[in-house]
Amino acid sequence: MKSSQRAALWFLLPSFCFVALFSIYPIVESLRLSFYRKILTLPWLGQRMVGWENYTDLATDPVARDALVTTLLFIGVTIPLELLFGTGIALVLNQVFRGRGLLRAVVLIPWAVPTVVASQMWRFIFNDRYGLANFMLFGADTSSYLAPLADPYLALAAIMIAEVWKTTPFAALILLAGLQSIPDELYEAASMDGASPSQKFRHVTLPLLKPALLLALLFRTVDSLRVFDLVYVMTQGGPADATNVLQFYGYKKTFAEGMIGYGSAIAVTVFLLSLALALIYLRGFKTSRWEGARP
């Protein structure tokens, strides 16, 4: 080995250690713990290997099942909206007009605000006595004010709205990058062939935007599968468990109840779910690139 290669290995070592310490080790450790029964507040039970017990318990746990349904519902509603609004915003920002730079920065604000701060803001917006949402719907007629966070259905909707507001800019950013990679010649050629704007959108923009759409879909799905802070700040999983998403349930089991083994099993399940979704998307990704390359 040449000395420069050895030096390169040395330089790589810190980042490897970093990844190993903060990424590989926790994943492996969670996986290991998920096969044990370990309850912090009952130390005399010790740490006992229980095989698949945590996973079989999880499969039959109605609360976990409800949490999974809530999480999937959350993803199923928010992601299409984020992509829809994101595409719209990206199309606008892709045009040349005065103040575009400023607008691009402004659009990113929701994404830049720390989630806890944003969640607190939305909690105020949905307040039943002085919330902005009520004021916009009912004005001064306080007797018809709703209490969104006190209603199981509205509370989930409120969290979805906050999530869409918060993460649409991220989708828009990825889609804008996708739009900018579409060569102008294609639009010029389409114009020459007499294509209408909507035809241009359907036959030029959309197919070539597909890789960016899939990328946004991938990032957003994996991310919102792990939604936590909005729930933590806005509802703590209530009312009636209506906003108890998987990640929050796992957090409560691990950190509040001290059920380390069971909580780890939930964490591993969330990890496997996002891995599976990522793999499915990546397959779609490959075929779409191939399609995109076709004349």
Next chain:
Amino acid sequence: MSTAKTIPVILALLFGVHGRIVNAQTTELRFVTWRSEAPEVWNRGIADFERQNPGVKVISEVGPQSSTQLHDLLTQKLKNRDPRLDVFVMDVIWPAEFASAGWTLPLDRYFTASEQQQFLAAPIAANRYRGPIFGVPLFIDAGLLYYRKDLLDKYHVAPPRTWAELVDASRKILAAANDPQLVGYSGQFKQYEGLVCNMMEFILGNGGELWDEGAMVSGLEQPATRAAVRFVRDRIIGEISHRGVLAYEEPESLALFTEGRAIFHRNWPYAWAVANDPKKSKIAGKVGMTPLPGFSPGKGAAALGGWQIGVSRYSTKPDLAWRFATFMTGAAMQKRIALATGRAPTRRALYDDSEIEKKIPQLKSLFETFKQAAPRPVTPVYVPLSNIMQRYFSSVLALRNTDIDTRAAFAARDMNRVLDLLRDRQAP
């Protein structure tokens, strides 16, 4: 510089291995607490403690106000055996859990029986787990009923002694006042720990229980418990409150009351000072306070709340930590806290203190309530049990048309499974 010399430098930069200059003369004592409503009283107390103990520096780490969130912060530190935590505040429901996990120091060596006699019995009992004592009571809370004295007088209604009377009184006043803003009752019904306190008061007041501590089985299926839950859903929430209370913790429910929009309000003793402060309340001087009603007169139950000071098992200076705990819970400090915030002292003698009596005259009349306040069951698995109960209560209150009996059976089964974990202790 050669490669061999560069690596440690890079590692040091990355992982922040740098020397800290520590004055050898000072001993640091780390105290985890929440932000008090009178921080100046606490700061002054800590300054006094530092003056009495030269060379000691108390570093307060202010955690979240919410009990649930502070619990997660503290258990995280204790689980990791953090030596940078010496002494901390504990909610009344934590000592058993912390003691069982081995996180708190048993204090019997310092906290003598005669000293314990100086305190009210209920909070002392809440600080015991299987014999030893693990915390020193700082102040005591108990659920109380606040009401709008002016409205009750105006419509000739007496303060209710039973929950049925409370509903009737509310309906009468609501009908007569004809104010769309006004509701009958404001309490804490969000899915969180406070929901257990609120529901427990109804349940115990009806002769039911959360669980049977002798037989170690859930009490949610007991007829008296189910009847109390049904009463809250159909009559309290259904008839005289508004659905917003299902998202209320203490501050929101108190705000509704201090805005003059609730006739009756359930809260802890601190609410008295807030409701009567003209700067914070529109109803200052129009507030009455009484023990919580029962389902028959004189059978009301109040949940025991309150905070303690505990010492970490992983503290390297337990003696100093103990000195701090006794100082903060001493008569002088408790008196200051009571005078500044209206928080009820845990030391019996302070209920005869003339200065406190002058400033907070109602405190003495509450002495009986404090003495009889019902603790939530003492167990190391309190949090999982509480989460099951919160889920059950919130479901039957927030989802209209749920079947209480079915849900109670589900929740009871879940609770029994958790309680069964404790049986293993007897097994070899």
